Structures are given as structure tokens and as C-alpha cells.
Amino acid sequence: MELPLSATELHRDHDLMTLLLKVAEGDQSAFTTLYEATSKAVFGLVLRILNDRATAEEVLLDVFTQAWRQAGNYDRGRGTPIAWLMTIARSRAIDRLRSGKHDQQKDTLEHAGELTAQTPSPEDHTVIAERQKMVRQAIESLSPEQKEVIELAYYSGLSHTEIATKLGHPLGTVKTRTRLAMIKMREMLSPIFSR
Amino acid sequence: MKDDNSTIALQELAALYALGALCQHEARAFENHLHDGDGQAIAELEAFTQVVEALGYAASSVEPPAYLLDVLTARLHKEPQLPASVLPFPHQLQAPPQSLHEVPHFPPSTAAPMPTNVTSFAAAKSKSSAANTFIPWALAASFLIAAVFGFWQWKKVKDEAAVLNSQMAAVKKETERLSQQLNEENDKVFEQTRISQALRSPNARVVDLRGQEIAPTTQATIFWDTQANQWVVAADLQPAPEGKVYQLWFVTAEAKISAGLIKPKPSGHAFTVISLPKDINHLAAAAITLEPEGGSAQPTSPIYTFGKIAG
Incomplete structure (x- = not known):
């Protein structure tokens, strides 16, 4: 989509x-x-x-x-x-x-949409707000497990081995979830990228 | 065109690299791969980088305090776009010297005013007396001017010397820093070259060693150069305690054989190349333990990092 x-x-x-x-x-x-x-x-x-x-x-x-x-x-x-x-x-x-x-x-990417709904900003009608909406929709399309690894990598700056250790998952699982999540978001956000 | 498995592996690396989630040596190895001109890798990375850039939008906008813009504006005034190495010249560090006209005036004469009806002799005597009074003051003033000027010259030279010494110390410190940085960069280049060489060898293998319970944040990667029959080992460990050293082990079904000692830098990063013994067969795993200085014949401590070697 x-x-x-x-x-x-x-x-x-x-x-x-x-x-x-x-x-x-x-x-x-x-x-x-x-x-x-x-x-x-x-x-x-x-x-x-x-x-x-x-x-x-x-x-x-x-x-x-x-x-x-x-x-x-x-x-x-x-x-x-x-x-x-x-x-x-x-x-x-x-x-x-x-x-x-x-x-x-403590809140994660999963709550990004809720946060927007709770705290409408004066930017709601600006371009930044439009892009925020698009990115949040793309994130919402991910599975909870995929969101989790993206959250830890993007917001916490953890390496994939640190994520695997933190979540207690095999390294391969973390790599796979990251790859699939990134591919999904790449598809969803392609209109932003086709400048 | 790469096969499916290669594409998946490439996408995983590109996605993790774009997120900044690869370990240091893995990132360097991937950068080498990009430098080799793999078009697919470059395209995947560009696309994933755009995703990472867009992820910043997921956070809700928050109005920063209004005073921050004032602080920022003041900061920009104080920090114009000048090279950090530009130092003020000595004459800018002190106020310009006072002119001689600014030397304090001499004290006025304390003699009582002469009456207006005095004789010429008296007047002459009075003039002579005034001159006699003025000369010591003039001499004293001259000495004072000379003393003030001499002190000012001495202080100026002293201040300039202090500034020059300070600049020389700064230059020396910067030279030492650059020298250290150059050594570190040389180490990185050597490490990257050896990793690339290992990865290019036929049937090259990569063994990931993960931190165990005693040291969960440690990790290492072995790049197995099958051509040279060597292990190129990059590890991120904690600095070894006093009197201890990390030791790498070949693990077979029958025994644990020392592969050599690993001495991390103060940052915890370690890099070493180990030749495999010709008589070693059926390696099942690799492990790193913390041993007494000089190493041990057999492991004496819990395993810090461990990785299985697929058959």
C-alpha cells in the first residue's frame, strides 16, 4: 500500500x-x-x-x-x-x-499513533504532520515483533547482537525481523522517497 | 544476479548498517564490500537509509522552550563560523599601552602663594625657589614615567611569552592527538584489509561468538581465511582486569586447545590473526575465557563469548 x-x-x-x-x-x-x-x-x-x-x-x-x-x-x-x-x-x-x-x-513505536491523537499540535496541518502520519501508518503496518527490533535499533541505538541479548532471541531472528520490517516500510514510504 | 540467500544476507546487512545496528567490524567489512562496487548492495543501502531518515517523523512534535532560540542566537554570535584552530594574536589579548599623556599628573606644589607686592629680587628668588622646587619633582616624574614604561614593556613581553607558550603547548597536544589518531586509523585499515582478504578466500566462513551470562555485552567475530588457514578475529570485550588476559580456544569434541591470547585496547576492541594448527580437525566451536596473565593450558574461568562452528 x-x-x-x-x-x-x-x-x-x-x-x-x-x-x-x-x-x-x-x-x-x-x-x-x-x-x-x-x-x-x-x-x-x-x-x-x-x-x-x-x-x-x-x-x-x-x-x-x-x-x-x-x-x-x-x-x-x-x-x-x-x-x-x-x-x-x-x-x-x-x-x-x-x-x-x-x-x-517506556512507550514504543507502537504508541506513536496514540501519542499523536492525545497531543494534537499546531503542526497538524503542516507538511511535517503529513509525513508524521505517513511514517506512523507505515509503522502500524509492522508486526509487534518487527516494531520492537526497529524501536531498539532506532531509538536506543542498540546493535543487533545487543538486541538479541536484550530480547533473548537468536541473532538470526533479529536480523530477519529487521530486514522484513525495513522492506515493508520501504514499500509504504516510497512516495516520500520518489523526490 | 545473486541467489536468494545472498540477496537476503545482503538486505540484512544493508538494513542493519542503515540503522547503525551492525557491530564495528561488521560495519567496516560491509563498507569494504560497498567500496568493491556491488551495485545491489549500494542500492539496498540507499533505500534503507531513506527509511531510517523517515523514521524520525514517528516521534511526536514537541514545542521547545522559547528561550532556546535566544540562547542559540547568542551562541551563534559567540561562535562564528571560524576554524577552531584560529587563536588570537598576542596583541589581541591585552589592552593597548597607555600613552604617556595618560601617566598620572604630578602632585601640585604645596608652597604657599606669594603676595603680589614683593620686590623683583624677591620675585627672582621666588622664581629660583620655584625652579628649585620643580626640578626634583620633574626628576621624580621622569623616573616614574620610565618605571611605568619599563614595567609595561616587561609585562607585555611576559604576556606574549605566556601566550606563545600556551600556543606551543596546544600545538604539541594536537600533534600528539593526531599522531595517536593516525596510529588508530592505520590499525583500522590493517584490520579491514585482513577481514576483506579473509572474506575473499574460497569458502570463507564467518563465526559469530556471542557474550555469555558472565559478560553479555561482549562479542566477537571470526573471519575464517580458508586459503591461508587463519582465523582473523575481531572482538569487542571489556578491558581485562589487572593480572588477567583473554584467551581464545579451539573447541573440538575431545578437547579445548589454546588458540592464543587476546589483548584488547582500552576501548575493549581487539583484533588478532591466528594460524590454525594443521593437525586440528572437526572444530565444533570457539570460545573466549579470562585467564591469568600468560594464559592457561586449559580454561580456568567461565566462558565469556562462545560461538558454534557449523559442520
């Missing part, structure tokens, strides 16, 4: 790319606009990984400082600006998580 992608999304990506180009030239006004357009999604991800608001705020600052410094290195061929920011955010948050001291949130 494929999910629809609106033309608004493509325009939005284009706008963010334009902003990022200006940021690379040292335009602080463009940087502020970029921050205002993306910080909620990025903060949501960082908070989800760290489950500690104070630490998440520090990491959010680090993420956007890095974005400011490295905007000139952004390669549009490698993904959308928001995907680029999310990648930096996940990497920073997982690094902080591995440095210890932070317990993660």
Missing part, C-alpha cells in the same frame, strides 16, 4: 533547501526561520530518544549549532533538509544516550 504525497510537501522541501542555502551564507534571519519551521519535529525526536527534557534542550542547541556550522556541507542529493536535521539529531541524541545517565521513555 502506498501513501499519497501532496505537492505542498515538495514546495515545503524546496523552501527549506532555499533557507539552508542562505544559512550556509551566514544569514541568521534564514537560520531563525529554519529553526522555527523544524525545531518542534527535531525536539520531539530528541526528547523521545533521551526522555529527559533538560538534556534534550542541550542536544537541540547542539543540533542547530552543528546545522549552522555545516549548512555549507548539506547535499540536497542525500535527502531533504528535515531528514538531514533529523539524522544529526538522532546521532547527537544517541551519542548522549550512550554516554549514560539517561533512562529512555
